[in-house]
Amino acid sequence: MDMDNSETKIRCVVVDDELHARQSICRQIEKNCPNFEVIQTASSAAEAYQVIKECSPDLVFLDIQMPNETGLEFLDRFEGRKFFVVFCTTYHEYAVEALRKRAFDYLLKPVDEEDLVACAKRITEKLLIARGENTTEGPGGRRIELVTSGQRYFIRHSEILYVEASGSYSTFYLETGKRITVSKNLKRIEQMLQDPVFHRAHNSFLVRLASVQSYNHRNGTLQLQNGKEVPIAVRKRDAVRQRLVELMIEGREASELPMVAEEVPSMG
Numbered sequence: 001m002d003m004d005n006s007e008t009k010i011r012c013v014v015v016d017d018e019l020h021a022r023q024s025i026c027r028q029i030e031k032n033c034p035n036f037e038v039i040q041t042a043s044s045a046a047e048a049y050q051v052i053k054e055c056s057p058d059l060v061f062l063d064i065q066m067p068n069e070t071g072l073e074f075l076d077r078f079e080g081r082k083f084f085v086v087f088c089t090t091y092h093e094y095a096v097e098a099l100r101k102r103a104f105d106y107l108l109k110p111v112d113e114e115d116l117v118a119c120a121k122r123i124t125e126k127l128l129i130a131r132g133e134n135t136t137e138g139p140g141g142r143r144i145e146l147v148t149s150g151q152r153y154f155i156r157h158s159e160i161l162y163v164e165a166s167g168s169y170s171t172f173y174l175e176t177g178k179r180i181t182v183s184k185n186l187k188r189i190e191q192m193l194q195d196p197v198f199h200r201a202h203n204s205f206l207v208r209l210a211s212v213q214s215y216n217h218r219n220g221t222l223q224l225q226n227g228k229e230v231p232i233a234v235r236k237r238d239a240v241r242q243r244l245v246e247l248m249i250e251g252r253e254a255s256e257l258p259m260v261a262e263e264v265p266s267m268g
Helices: 019-032 045-055 071-075 092-100 113-130 186-193 234-250
Strands: 010-015 036-042 059-062 084-089 105-108 143-148 151-156 160-166 169-174 179-182 198-202 205-208 212-216 221-224 229-231
Touching (some): 045 071, 198 234
Parallel strands (some): 010 059
């Protein structure tokens, strides 16, 4: 998937009642999301409604706490909406309600650059699939080419449990128990994979969420199917939990995601 392909431009609207917040997210989108185009901004739900009706965007970045009408209430105006919604808010307690409103993602302010980039990749992937433009699938599923010690490995994404970084090196841990270390940092590995089922749970760990067996919200770790416990950065815990819930809802790789209900944080 080419994030710079102009043919895959994603038309965005940014909605926030605070000018500096609108300007901040617009700057971040321009800097980090080359295939995103902010076509309009709005400072209230009323203004946003008119903008969305007139512009028909692909994606709306939406604040939750706004005067007169919250972002959550605002979405009720759109039955069968055809645009993606990403909430941007300082209030993490709205995450569950955002999921119920079928939000694609939930970003905490100030928006973290890595979280925004990961969100952008997943939305781009979804739109490419919807448009029939996703050409990254091959026989047996998507693969990544790894070169190390003069050897080339062609590894299916579904074989990877997680990737652990150590400085400028990254080690792939596979379902077979095999390890492959390459001289690339974790950010570069993310770019090579370009797969929304992988999530940066921690600065040192990139996890294929379909390999997660349980989420321990008390100590902030993920237990993988090989018994490995991966730490989750405090700032990323809500995002990781949301992605796990989304995977269950979507049924993506459902047979590989045997999460036990009582081990997931209470959603009530």
